Amino acid sequence: xxxTTTGRRVTAAxxxxxxxxxxxxxxxxLNDTPGQxxxxxxxxxxxxxxxxxxxxxxxxxxxxATGRTRIVLLVLPDWPLDFNLRRNIEEASLALDEAGYALxxxxxxxxxxxxxxxxxxxxDVVLAMAPWAxxxxxxxxxxxxxxxxxxxxxxxxxxxxxxxxxLQVGHLASLGHxxxxxxxxxxxxxxxxxxxxxxxxxxxxxxxxxxxxxxADIDLTDASAGAVLAEWxxxxxxAIAAYNDDVATAFVxxxxxxxxxxxxxxxxxxxDDTPIASILEPRLTTIRVDTVGLGRxxxxxxxxxxxxxxxxxxxxxxxxxxxxxxxxxxxxxG
Amino acid sequence: xxxTTTGRRVTAAxxxxxxxxxxxxxxxxLNDTPGQxxxxxxxxxxxxxxxxxxxxxxxxxxxxATGRTRIVLLVLPDWPLDFNLRRNIEEASLALDEAGYALxxxxxxxxxxxxxxxxxxxxDVVLAMAPWAxxxxxxxxxxxxxxxxxxxxxxxxxxxxxxxxxLQVGHLASLGHxxxxxxxxxxxxxxxxxxxxxxxxxxxxxxxxxxxxxxADIDLTDASAGAVLAEWxxxxxxAIAAYNDDVATAFVxxxxxxxxxxxxxxxxxxxDDTPIASILEPRLTTIRVDTVGLGRxxxxxxxxxxxxxxxxxxxxxxxxxxxxxxxxxxxxxG
DNA sequence: TTGGGTCACTAGCGCGCGCAAGTCGCGTCA
DNA sequence: TGACGCGACTTGCGCGCGCTAGTGACCCAA
Numbered sequence: 229x230x231x232t233t234t235g236r237r238v239t240a241a242x243x244x245x246x247x248x249x250x251x252x253x254x255x256x257x258l259n260d261t262p263g264q265x266x267x268x269x270x271x272x273x274x275x276x277x278x279x280x281x282x283x284x285x286x287x288x289x290x291x292x293a294t295g296r297t298r299i300v301l302l303v304l305p306d307w308p309l310d311f312n313l314r315r316n317i318e319e320a321s322l323a324l325d326e327a328g329y330a331l332x333x334x335x336x337x338x339x340x341x342x343x344x345x346x347x348x349x350x351x352d353v354v355l356a357m358a359p360w361a362x363x364x365x366x367x368x369x370x371x372x373x374x375x376x377x378x379x380x381x382x383x384x385x386x387x388x389x390x391x392x393x394x395l396q397v398g399h400l401a402s403l404g405h406x407x408x409x410x411x412x413x414x415x416x417x418x419x420x421x422x423x424x425x426x427x428x429x430x431x432x433x434x435x436x437x438x439x440x441x442x443x444a445d446i447d448l449t450d451a452s453a454g455a456v457l458a459e460w461x462x463x464x465x466x467a468i469a470a471y472n473d474d475v476a477t478a479f480v481x482x483x484x485x486x487x488x489x490x491x492x493x494x495x496x497x498x499x500d501d502t503p504i505a506s507i508l509e510p511r512l513t514t515i516r517v518d519t520v521g522l523g524r525x526x527x528x529x530x531x532x533x534x535x536x537x538x539x540x541x542x543x544x545x546x547x548x549x550x551x552x553x554x555x556x557x558x559x560x561x562g
Numbered sequence: 563x564x565x566t567t568t569g570r571r572v573t574a575a576x577x578x579x580x581x582x583x584x585x586x587x588x589x590x591x592l593n594d595t596p597g598q599x600x601x602x603x604x605x606x607x608x609x610x611x612x613x614x615x616x617x618x619x620x621x622x623x624x625x626x627a628t629g630r631t632r633i634v635l636l637v638l639p640d641w642p643l644d645f646n647l648r649r650n651i652e653e654a655s656l657a658l659d660e661a662g663y664a665l666x667x668x669x670x671x672x673x674x675x676x677x678x679x680x681x682x683x684x685x686d687v688v689l690a691m692a693p694w695a696x697x698x699x700x701x702x703x704x705x706x707x708x709x710x711x712x713x714x715x716x717x718x719x720x721x722x723x724x725x726x727x728x729l730q731v732g733h734l735a736s737l738g739h740x741x742x743x744x745x746x747x748x749x750x751x752x753x754x755x756x757x758x759x760x761x762x763x764x765x766x767x768x769x770x771x772x773x774x775x776x777x778a779d780i781d782l783t784d785a786s787a788g789a790v791l792a793e794w795x796x797x798x799x800x801a802i803a804a805y806n807d808d809v810a811t812a813f814v815x816x817x818x819x820x821x822x823x824x825x826x827x828x829x830x831x832x833x834d835d836t837p838i839a840s841i842l843e844p845r846l847t848t849i850r851v852d853t854v855g856l857g858r859x860x861x862x863x864x865x866x867x868x869x870x871x872x873x874x875x876x877x878x879x880x881x882x883x884x885x886x887x888x889x890x891x892x893x894x895x896g
Numbered sequence: 897t898t899g900g901g902t903c904a905c906t907a908g909c910g911c912g913c914g915c916a917a918g919t920c921g922c923g924t925c926a
Numbered sequence: 927t928g929a930c931g932c933g934a935c936t937t938g939c940g941c942g943c944g945c946t947a948g949t950g951a952c953c954c955a956a
Contacts, residue, residue, distance in 0.1 A: 237706055239942055250906045265903055287684055288625035289942035292911050318671055325676035340652055342659035350621055372571055573912055584936045599933050623912035626941050
């Protein structure tokens with residue numbers, strides 16, 4: 229028996245009426261309200277009746293009464309959602325769900341004129357993975373959103389968890405490579421992240437006293453990897469650190485097409501450990517990121533904002549890790 | 563001056579108080595309530611004051627009062643969101659926004675145990691692009707969702723707007739090709755759509771009295787297109803109709819790698835007219851789908867459900883169109 | 897016997913909004 | 927002159943829920 233039978237939705241008042249008790253009692257039981265003592269008998273009667281009637285709290289009514297919507301809005305950049313990000317979001321969604329919050333993802337489009345979702349949804353928290361664009365913060369504030377992450381008032385701090393490039397370069401260097409190149413993607417939507425990883429790679433190379441790292445961004449949709457590779461080979465490059473596994477794949481393909489064996493003649497290391505990395509021949513050495521941990525961290529961040537407790541610190545389990553496979557090897561002697 | 567100044571949110575009552583009029587009048591003005599006569603003077607005073615105070619209606623309160631959330635939930639399959647689909651959604655979102663509805667997209671994940679979004683959001687309409695999975699409909703009904711599209715009670719009807727394969731085969735046949743192959747994608751997530759397009763292609767070929775169409779699904783992540791192509795060539799295939807532009811691209815690449823010129827030695831036609839189609843060399847002949855029209859149609863479908871008016875019929879502008887470029891040509895004589 | 901202190905509840909307000917029903921003054925027409 | 931219609935409002939309820947401020951009944955110590 230549920231609301232479909234009666235046509236009207238089942239409310240807490242229905243439960244109370246059907247049991248001959250007050251609405252407040254029902255509310256206390258259903259919410260486990262602290263500071264209220266309810267006899268075990270009543271408690272189970274309420275719970276059973278709620279189940280029997282198919283009761284579902286009315287979210288709008290609850291939102292009106294509490295002043296919170298229990299919605300977390302995750303603003304995504306206009307990227308192609310890569311494998312990791314998707315798992316990430318899913319994990320965050322799961323963790324938030326357990327805490328009674330719904331995670332909704334949203335990609336504002338520059339050309340679209342539709343009202344941003346934070347106006348229509350009035351979420352408790354708005355979360356983004358990249359810095360806010362100008363105007364967004366004002367728009368959110370005007371819409372009544374008070375909890376915004378990253379905090380627009382805080383000084384810009386170091387990007388999260390970007391230790392992959394250091395691991396890539398470190399690994400290649402420890403194998404004995406001296407001339408390493410960094411390969412990015414030319415997709416304009418991820419330009420910031422590409423630039424960041426490139427910067428970090430160059431930095432680490434300099435610290436380790438390697439020769440200057442040449443860098444180039446390739447277009448995955450054309451054959452530009454081949455041309456870049458030829459250039460780099462001419463310049464004596466023996467290893468490539470790629471922005472992600474897709475870019476790495478493009479270079480492995482280009483190498484094979486020009487008769488260069490991987491890893492004997494060229495080492496390539498990817499980033500993200502996407503499924504393709506372990507399928508490819510040779511299997512890709514890459515950087516694994518802890519998507520599950522990252523997702524939970526994201527959820528924790530949102531919850532800490534809405535429940536006003538201190539921000540979680542990045543745990544050690546969020547660290548990235550090197551996954552050594554078959555696409556890297558010491559440079560050919562001589 | 564807005565609610566950020568006072569700390570509390572601005573309500574319609576604030577406007578009324580500040581103007582010395584009743585809350586109802588404010589409501590009538592703000593909603594353009596039909597059947598109410600409001601003097602022009604009062605109307606502008608209310609509107610001005612609302613703007614001055616930075617009034618935003620409280621969505622939860624409105625939802626509680628009206629019984630509708632003005633949310634449309636679009637359930638997406640676990641596909642990689644291709645270019646067209648994204649444009650599609652964006653257009654639908656825009657059209658719905660104009661009508662005062664918010665479009666939220668959601669991908670239920672089989673492994674995720676989080677509550678489906680239709681339970682937490684209580685949307686007015688739930689919309690999907692593919693048939694419902696078992697259990698989903700029950701879950702939605704239990705959550706109180708009454709408007710479900712496609713209607714689970716209606717007999718399964720022909721899929722929307724799938725005329726692309728017929729156009730592909732028709733075009734190739736009219737160029738003089740007699741042995742045409744259909745190339746699908748092996749991605750399991752889009753297996754249904756691939757199967758549908760394959761089926762339609764075979765059907766049209768049979769109708770046109772062509773020789774039986776060989777078909778194969780390739781994995782875009784490996785080199786399987788090359789092997790398939792070799793086989794087809796041996797069987798006398800002169801043209802390929804591809805599931806989408808990506809698959810077409812894979813075959814163009816495979817052909818070039820084995821020294822077959824496109825379109826002189828092999829015709830390839832794609833589907834979707836993604837950006838890559840016009841960039842590739844040779845530029846891809848493909849099928850353009852009216853994403854904008856389709857998006858508006860989707861929005862119209864949702865609105866018709868929520869406002870209980872008849873479903874829109876598919877307009878002629880939603881038809882697919884052949885985009886003739888450089889990857890198809892008559893077969894080589896002899 | 898009385899006062900105080902649990903325990904297990906109930907009465908009822910407030911959240912912000914939509915809207916049905918009522919009010920009041922003013923012109924119009926028989 | 928009174929009935930009536932109409933424009934321009936106001937009064938007030940209800941949506942479903944959370945939760946504060948009670949209210950009895952019962953027990954126990956003084």
